[in-house]
Amino acid sequence: MQSLTNGQPGAAAGTTGPVDGLQVPRYAGHTTFARLPRIEDVQRHDIAVVGIPFDTGVTYRPGARFGPAHIRQSSRLLRPYNPALDVEPFAHRQVVDAGDLTFNPFDIEAAVAQIEQGAVELIRDGATLVSLGGDHTIAYPLLKAVNRIHGQVALVHFDAHLDTWDTYFNTPLTHGTPFRRAAEEGLFVSGHSAHVGIRGSLYSRNDLTEDADMGFHVVHCRDLHRRSIDDIVDELRRSIGDLPLYVSVDIDVLDPAHAPGTGTPEAGGMTSRELLEIVRGFDGLNLVAADIVEVAPAYDHAEITGVAAANLGYEFVSLLARKA
Numbered sequence: 001m002q003s004l005t006n007g008q009p010g011a012a013a014g015t016t017g018p019v020d021g022l023q024v025p026r027y028a029g030h031t032t033f034a035r036l037p038r039i040e041d042v043q044r045h046d047i048a049v050v051g052i053p054f055d056t057g058v059t060y061r062p063g064a065r066f067g068p069a070h071i072r073q074s075s076r077l078l079r080p081y082n083p084a085l086d087v088e089p090f091a092h093r094q095v096v097d098a099g100d101l102t103f104n105p106f107d108i109e110a111a112v113a114q115i116e117q118g119a120v121e122l123i124r125d126g127a128t129l130v131s132l133g134g135d136h137t138i139a140y141p142l143l144k145a146v147n148r149i150h151g152q153v154a155l156v157h158f159d160a161h162l163d164t165w166d167t168y169f170n171t172p173l174t175h176g177t178p179f180r181r182a183a184e185e186g187l188f189v190s191g192h193s194a195h196v197g198i199r200g201s202l203y204s205r206n207d208l209t210e211d212a213d214m215g216f217h218v219v220h221c222r223d224l225h226r227r228s229i230d231d232i233v234d235e236l237r238r239s240i241g242d243l244p245l246y247v248s249v250d251i252d253v254l255d256p257a258h259a260p261g262t263g264t265p266e267a268g269g270m271t272s273r274e275l276l277e278i279v280r281g282f283d284g285l286n287l288v289a290a291d292i293v294e295v296a297p298a299y300d301h302a303e304i305t306g307v308a309a310a311n312l313g314y315e316f317v318s319l320l321a322r323k324a
Helices: 064-074 108-123 136-150 178-184 206-213 221-225 229-240 272-280 304-322
Strands: 047-052 095-100 128-133 154-158 193-198 216-220 245-250 287-293
Touching (some): 047 064, 047 108, 064 128, 064 287, 064 304, 108 128, 108 136, 128 136, 128 304, 136 245, 136 287, 154 178, 154 229, 216 229, 221 229, 245 272, 287 304
Parallel strands (some): 047 095, 047 128, 128 287, 154 193, 154 245
16 A cells, blocks of 8 residues: 655654555545555554444434445545644554444444443553544443543534433433433533534423533524634633543534435534534644544435545544644
């Protein structure tokens, strides 16, 4: 596999970078995220991008199990320098594609335990993690894994939906319940966590009351038309402080015009530019992990959703690479 190595300009000693797009066409070679080396191709890693192709917890459209492969395919155009954050993320940190975690697709509780353990294995030696889902159920075991290493985190959750409902069909673990379970176990810091981009209909006005009782602050999507991005970023940064930060992004936080390929689309969402700018505003915070979920390629067109998710993953890798 043709790759940028530590012998080329800009690469840190001992790191192996992505395939050189000036030497190997973008449409050729292994379909890893950003055409990065596979985890088995290097001796160590600082940042791992891992796929979690799980969608047993969906309540409407299925298909997010194919999200990781679609995001990887859509990431082929990513390049080594991020001008928005002024960083060459693959040169300064050893970033790898860790493949996909394996788990039981017929047993949600078993899968959750397997995802948690698989994530711990990737971060136990100090590495950081960007996870590609899969449905939003996976945020729960990922938060459990991160808590085992970092303790309680500040949680910033981008989504059209709260995902703090109690059960669906008497099932406690679904893509609509991960943050209720996380609240019950104290996995995030109450009062220092937020939902961003919430919109659409709810089951009851009590949904918002119960959510607030769990310690979440809500930045409704309609706020983006009344407030500046900088103002929202400042508010989130003040809330997060120096706590370890976990960011979870349901791609349906974007308007269906920007992300049609998802299981539960809602009108009136964020633009991809707005989402990327808010995420870039976390520069300098203690980001420890992030996930991107609910990409369902069967409903996508021309890789619109996949490209948005791939660029979001690139921003997370860039933020992690900028940490000293």
